[in-house]
Amino acid sequence: xxxxxxxxxxxxxxxxxxxxxxxxxxxxxxxxxxxxxxxxxxxxxxxxxxxxxxxxxxxxxxxxxxxxxxxxxxxxxxxxxxxxxxxxxxxxxxxxxxxxxxxxxxxxxxxxxxxxxxxxxxxxxxxxxxxxxxxxxxxxxxxxxxxxxxxxxxxxxxxxxxxxxxxxxxxxxxxxxxxxxxxxxxxxxxxxxxxxxxxxxxxxxxxxxxxxxxxxxxxxxxxxxxxxxxxxxxxxxxxxxxxxxxxxxxxxxxxxxxxxxxxxxxxxxxxxxxxxxxxxxxxxxxxxxxxxxxxxxxxxxxxxxxxxxxxxxxxxxxxxxxxxxxxxxxxxxxxxxxxxxxxxxxxxxxxxxxxxxxxxx
Amino acid sequence: xxxxxxxxxxxxxxxxxxxxxxxxxxxxxxxxxxxxxxxxxxxxxxxxxxxxxxxxxxxxxxxxxxxxxxxxxxxxxxxxxxxxxxxxxxxxxxxxxxxxxxxxxxxxxxxxxxxxxxxxxxxxxxxxxxxxxxxxxxxxxxxxxxxxxxxxxxxxxxxxxxxxxxxxxxxxxxxxxxxxxxxxxxxxxxxxxxxxxxxxxxxxxxxxxxxxxxxxxxxxxxxxxxxxxxxxxxxxxxxxxxxxxxxxxxxxxxxxxxxxxxxxxxxxxxxxxxxxxxxxxxxxxxxxxxxxxxxxxxxxxxxxxxxxxxxxxxxxxxxxxxxxxxxxxxxxxxxxxxxxxxxxxxxxxxxxxxxxxxxxx
Numbered sequence: 196x197x198x199x200x201x202x203x204x205x206x207x208x209x210x211x212x213x214x215x216x217x218x219x220x221x222x223x224x225x226x227x228x229x230x231x232x233x234x235x236x237x238x239x240x241x242x243x244x245x246x247x248x249x250x251x252x253x254x255x256x257x258x259x260x261x262x263x264x265x266x267x268x269x270x271x272x273x274x275x276x277x278x279x280x281x282x283x284x285x286x287x288x289x290x291x292x293x294x295x296x297x298x299x300x301x302x303x304x305x306x307x308x309x310x311x312x313x314x315x316x317x318x319x320x321x322x323x324x325x326x327x328x329x330x331x332x333x334x335x336x337x338x339x340x341x342x343x344x345x346x347x348x349x350x351x352x353x354x355x356x357x358x359x360x361x362x363x364x365x366x367x368x369x370x371x372x373x374x375x376x377x378x379x380x381x382x383x384x385x386x387x388x389x390x391x392x393x394x395x396x397x398x399x400x401x402x403x404x405x406x407x408x409x410x411x412x413x414x415x416x417x418x419x420x421x422x423x424x425x426x427x428x429x430x431x432x433x434x435x436x437x438x439x440x441x442x443x444x445x446x447x448x449x450x451x452x453x454x455x456x457x458x459x460x461x462x463x464x465x466x467x468x469x470x471x472x473x474x475x476x477x478x479x480x481x482x483x484x485x486x487x488x489x490x491x492x493x494x495x496x497x498x499x500x501x502x503x504x505x506x507x508x509x510x511x512x513x514x515x516x517x518x519x520x521x522x523x524x525x526x527x528x529x530x531x532x533x534x535x536x537x538x539x540x541x542x543x544x545x546x547x548x549x550x551x552x553x554x555x556x
Numbered sequence: 557x558x559x560x561x562x563x564x565x566x567x568x569x570x571x572x573x574x575x576x577x578x579x580x581x582x583x584x585x586x587x588x589x590x591x592x593x594x595x596x597x598x599x600x601x602x603x604x605x606x607x608x609x610x611x612x613x614x615x616x617x618x619x620x621x622x623x624x625x626x627x628x629x630x631x632x633x634x635x636x637x638x639x640x641x642x643x644x645x646x647x648x649x650x651x652x653x654x655x656x657x658x659x660x661x662x663x664x665x666x667x668x669x670x671x672x673x674x675x676x677x678x679x680x681x682x683x684x685x686x687x688x689x690x691x692x693x694x695x696x697x698x699x700x701x702x703x704x705x706x707x708x709x710x711x712x713x714x715x716x717x718x719x720x721x722x723x724x725x726x727x728x729x730x731x732x733x734x735x736x737x738x739x740x741x742x743x744x745x746x747x748x749x750x751x752x753x754x755x756x757x758x759x760x761x762x763x764x765x766x767x768x769x770x771x772x773x774x775x776x777x778x779x780x781x782x783x784x785x786x787x788x789x790x791x792x793x794x795x796x797x798x799x800x801x802x803x804x805x806x807x808x809x810x811x812x813x814x815x816x817x818x819x820x821x822x823x824x825x826x827x828x829x830x831x832x833x834x835x836x837x838x839x840x841x842x843x844x845x846x847x848x849x850x851x852x853x854x855x856x857x858x859x860x861x862x863x864x865x866x867x868x869x870x871x872x873x874x875x876x877x878x879x880x881x882x883x884x885x886x887x888x889x890x891x892x893x894x895x896x897x898x899x900x901x902x903x904x905x906x907x908x909x910x911x912x913x914x915x916x917x
Contacts, residue, residue: 294699298692331659334695338655341702342730349723355716362710362723369703 198546205263209256212282216347217247245310246336246343250289253305253455255556258284258409264543265413268536269423280351280361280416283344284409287365290340291372297333299464306455310336353416361415368408371399388467394436397469401442402435429530430544433523438551440520443468444513445555447504453556459500465491469519474503474512482506517552524548559907566624570617573643577708578608606671607697607704611650614666614816616917619645619770625904626774629897630784641712641722641777645770648705648726652733654698658691660825667816671697714777722776729769732760749828755797758830762803763796790891794884795909801881802913804829805874808865814917820861826852830880834873835864843867881913 196204224239259281266277295301296309303309308316315329322328348362388396410427411419419427445454446461447470461468467490475486489495489503507513527548531541557565585600620642627638656662657670664670669677676690683689709723749757771788772780780788806815807822808831822829828851836847850856850864868874888909892902 291699294695298695300688327661330691334655334659334698337695337699338652338702339731341699342727345706345723346727346731349720349727355720359710359716359719362706366703366707366710370700370707 198543198550201543202260202550205260206256208278209259209282209285210251212278213250213285214247216282216286216343217243217250220343221247242332242336242339245313245332246289246293246340249293249304249310249336250286250340252307254285254289256285257405258288260547261406261409262413262416264540264547265410265419265427266417267413268410268427268534268540268544269414269417269419270537271413271417276352277413277416280348280353281409281413283347283351283365284368284412286340286347287344287369290337290344291369293333293337293340297330297337301456301460303456306452309333351416357416357418361412364408364412364415368404368412371408372404388472390472393467393469393472397436397439398432401439402432404435405438406435407431426530426534426536430527430534430548433530434527434548434551437520437523437527437548440469440516440523441552441554443470444516444520447507448513450555455556459495459503462489462500462503463491463493463495470507470512470516471503473515474507474510477510477512478506482510520552524552559904559911562904563621563911566621567617569639570620570643570646571612573639574611574646575608577643577647577704578604578611581704582608603693603697603700606674607650607654607701610654610665610671610697611647611701613668615646615650617646618766619649621908622767622770623774623777625901625908626771626780626788627778628774629771629788629895629901629905630775630778630780631898632774632778637713638774638777641709641714642770642774644705644708644712644726645729645773647701647708648730651698651701651705652730654694654701658694658698662817662821664817667813670694712777718777718779722773725769725773725776729765729773732769733765749833751833754828754830754833758797758800759793762800763793765796766799767796768792787891787895787897791888791895791905791909794891795888795912798881798884798888798909799912801830801877801884802915804831805877805881806916808868809874811916816917820856820864823850823861823864824852824854824856831868831873831877834876835868835871838871838873839867843871878913885909885913 221240221243224243259278262281262284263274263277266281271277292304293310296304297311301309302312311329311333313329314332315325318325318328345362345365348358348365351358353361407428410431411424414423414427443461446456446468447459449458451458462471471486471490475483478486485499485502486506489499492499528545531544531548534541536544582601582604585604620639623642623645624635624638627642632638653665654671657665658672662670663673672690672694674690675693676686679686679689706723706726709719709726712719714722768789771792772785775784775788804822807817807829808820810819812819823832832847832851836844839847846860846863847867850860853860889906892905892909895902897905
């Protein structure tokens with residue numbers, strides 16, 4: 196089977212499991228609120244359904260796919276249990292997205308309204324407090340999603356000793372990305388970041404969270420030792436950094452429709468990506484002024500965005516980022532080549548590495 | 557040792573453990589951000605310290621105390637491991653408080669600013685976005701607190717099989733109270749609740765969350781079977797309802813300084829407590845109008861509050877609530893008497909039941 200077919204098949208299997216989980220949850224919410232009035236029942240029901248719609252409206256499912264292959268890299272057997280457990284990391288990811296969307300004031304995610312935005316709209320007709328009700332509903336939805344994620348892993352069909360280790364890992368993933376979130380919150384009032392800081396954020400916010408964490412989670416459920424985890428990290432960290440660099444590139448030069456979010460959001464939110472860092476450093480005074488006026492400018496115009504894009508190209512920053520991503524991806528592939536993972540796993544992870552810098556969304 | 561001394565001693569032991577945990581966490585945050593700039597280090601550091609201050613500035617520690625006695629009720633041995641694990645439920649409680657404070661727009665908790673309010677003040681001098689930064693910081697602080705709570709239980713010194721069961725219980729506690737939170741969010745736009753609904757909320761929002769959940773959590777860590785859990789529920793549910801009724805009474809007639817929050821908050825926020833429900837039902841037309849004007853009125857005056865208090869007394873609602881709480885407490889005590897828990901546990905839980913309706917904060 197070719198790579199794209201493999202990915203599509205896995206995505207389908209993961210989505211199926213997510214659907215089943217939410218169906219079960221919606222039934223449970225109903226039974227909890229059985230003795231409550233029709234109205235309160237509808238409210239609880241609606242919340243679980245909104246989370247369900249949010250999670251199932253799209254997403255690359257990169258994290259559960261990595262957990263799945265991490266499991267087989269470490270010699271795990273049978274795919275049912277690992278697929279069931281792997282959706283925990285996807286749901287945890289959605290919990291963090293829901294909260295992040297509130298923090299970043301994002302109105303769209305995967306082409307549709309974010310949760311807090313959806314609720315704001317629902318209550319706009321009946322309440323002056325719609326804005327606050329939206330945020331409140333988003334907080335609660337994220338919190339519910341969080342306990343759903345823990346629940347799935349806790350109830351998965353693995354030996355208790357492995358589940359405890361995996362839960363510990365899941366916690367560490369969340370705490371570390373929480374550290375990244377802390378930085379994001381105060382992004383707006385920050386100083387200019389240094390090169391080292393930008394790479395540290397790339398490592399913690401993306402490489403560990405998106406690639407290494409899920410791979411380790413799966414591997415731990417197969418009983419992986421430190422040596423295997425180390426080998427997975429050798430693959431994951433460079434790939435994760437490349438993944439984020441590609442994300443930054445797409446966020447600035449990608450196709451709005453494919454991405455499901457507006458181009459230039461990072462710039463508007465004042466995020467100091469590697470792309471912007473490098474462009475600023477190679478820019479002349481006039482160009483630097485244009486960048487600085489655009490960075491964090493919530494009213495960024497199309498014209499301003501276009502000018503920043505030109506500068507990113509002219510200064511060589513775009514090429515620099517593309518080449519760096521390529522270099523990192525080859526590092527990852529070398530790490531895989533040197534490993535003694537099963538050949539099917541080696542094949543998939545190698546193709547995944549290429550896919551990550553070739554993707555358009 | 558008399559009851560008050562026992563409580564005080566346990567509270568001290570719990571606080572000590574909370575302090576040790578946060579000291580460790582602050583060190584960990586520092587090492588994660590070791591390669592970051594001084595400023596980002598300070599931000600992460602500050603967040604953990606703010607959570608630490610919030611958790612340690614007070615609180616009755618009723619939940620970890622109940623987990624502790626639940627453990628011994630189920631025949632658990634040795635107090636070190638259970639005390640270490642019991643703080644998980646306190647930290648989870650604080651996670652939910654931090655988020656609830658945002659939702660309810662509460663500015664004070666235990667006599668000091670809530671987390672989102674504290675951050676709002678910090679950034680008011682430097683940012684126009686202080687309000688949003690405050691809320692964002694509160695969301696992140698709650699999220700971090702949540703993973704701290706799971707971490708403590710996951711790393712506690714119990715057999716993996718019991719930890720998995722306890723983690724499952726912890727999850728259910730959070731999901732159920734999440735359901736309660738959902739109702740709270742939409743409280744403002746709700747219909748008048750029925751008597752059954754009020755009791756259902758009393759059961760789910762307080763009895764299960766505050767009393768039964770923690771008792772079960774401790775008992776599960778001692779390997780309790782269903783029979784023991786059932787006996788603990790027979791004690792917990794009536795006591796939990798009594799606990800909330802007493803909370804409602806204190807919220808309306810208590811001492812502001814002892815409570816650490818303004819009297820009448822529930823009324824201002826439009827919460828339909830049993831006290832208000834009963835008063836409305838026995839009120840004449842004029843009295844009912846006064847109540848309805850006060851309920852959910854964010855600009856409630858002292859005079860209005862005083863009038864509602866008079867109505868709650870005159871209609872017999874205060875006496876009704878007090879008597880009901882007493883009746884429920886005796887039910888709890890009978891359940892304990894019938895149990896075969898160790899005599900020390902029976903003694904403590906019986907005294908605790910009395911304490912819960914006699915407390916002033």
